[in-house]
Amino acid sequence: xxxxxxxxxxxxxxxAAPEPRICYERAAPLCHSLNRPLLLYSALMGQWRYLYIAxxxxxxxxxxxRVRSLAMEQNNSAVMIGACQALVSTxxxxxxxxxxxxxxxxxxxxxxxxxxxxNAEDLDAPAVVCLCYEALCxxxxxxxxxxxxxxxxxxxxAKELNESNSLA
Numbered sequence: 001x002x003x004x005x006x007x008x009x010x011x012x013x014x015x016a017a018p019e020p021r022i023c024y025e026r027a028a029p030l031c032h033s034l035n036r037p038l039l040l041y042s043a044l045m046g047q048w049r050y051l052y053i054a055x056x057x058x059x060x061x062x063x064x065x066r067v068r069s070l071a072m073e074q075n076n077s078a079v080m081i082g083a084c085q086a087l088v089s090t091x092x093x094x095x096x097x098x099x100x101x102x103x104x105x106x107x108x109x110x111x112x113x114x115x116x117x118x119n120a121e122d123l124d125a126p127a128v129v130c131l132c133y134e135a136l137c138x139x140x141x142x143x144x145x146x147x148x149x150x151x152x153x154x155x156x157x158a159k160e161l162n163e164s165n166s167l168a
Contacts, residue, residue: 002043003039003043021051023046024050041082044070052086061090077110081107082126088100098137105130105134107126107127108127111126124166128166
C-alpha cells in the first residue's frame with residue numbers, strides 16, 4: 001500500500017512533494033524485512049528521486065549507492081542499470097564528470113549485454129539516461145566529437161524502445 005501511495009502521490013503531487021518521500025522511507029525497511037528486493041529497489045529509487053530533485057545531492061548520492069549495493073547483493077542487472085542511472089545523474093550534477101561517465105558506460109555495457117529489462121517503475125529507460133549523461137560528460141570533458149554519436153545512439157534507442165519520456 002505504501003509503494004502504491006508513493007507512486008500515486010508522486011504522479012499527482014510531483015517528485016518534490018514530501019508525502020511520497022515519507023511513503024518510500026516507511027516502505028523501505030518493510031521491503032527489507034520481508035526480503036522483497038525489487039520492492040526495496042522501487043522504494044529506494046523513490047527516495048532517491050525526492051532527494052535528487054528537492055533536497056541535497058549528497059543525500060541522493062548516498063541512496064544511489066544503497067541501490068548499487070542492493071544490485072550487487074542480488075546480482076540483478078536491471079537493478080544495476082537503475083543504480084547506474086541514479087549514480088550518473090547525481091554525480092553529473094555534483095560536477096564529478098569522469099566518475100559519472102564511468103557509471104554511464106557501465107550501465108550501457110550492462111544493457112548491451114542483452115536480455116535486460118528495466119523495471120516498470122523506472123520513469124525513463126535507464127540505458128537511454130546513461131547514454132545521454134555519457135554524452136554530456138564527454139562534452140564537459142572536451143570530447144565534443146565523440147558526444148554526438150553517443151547522443152544519436154540515445155535517441156535511436158529511445159525510438160526503438162518506443163519510450164516517449166526518454167525521447168523527450
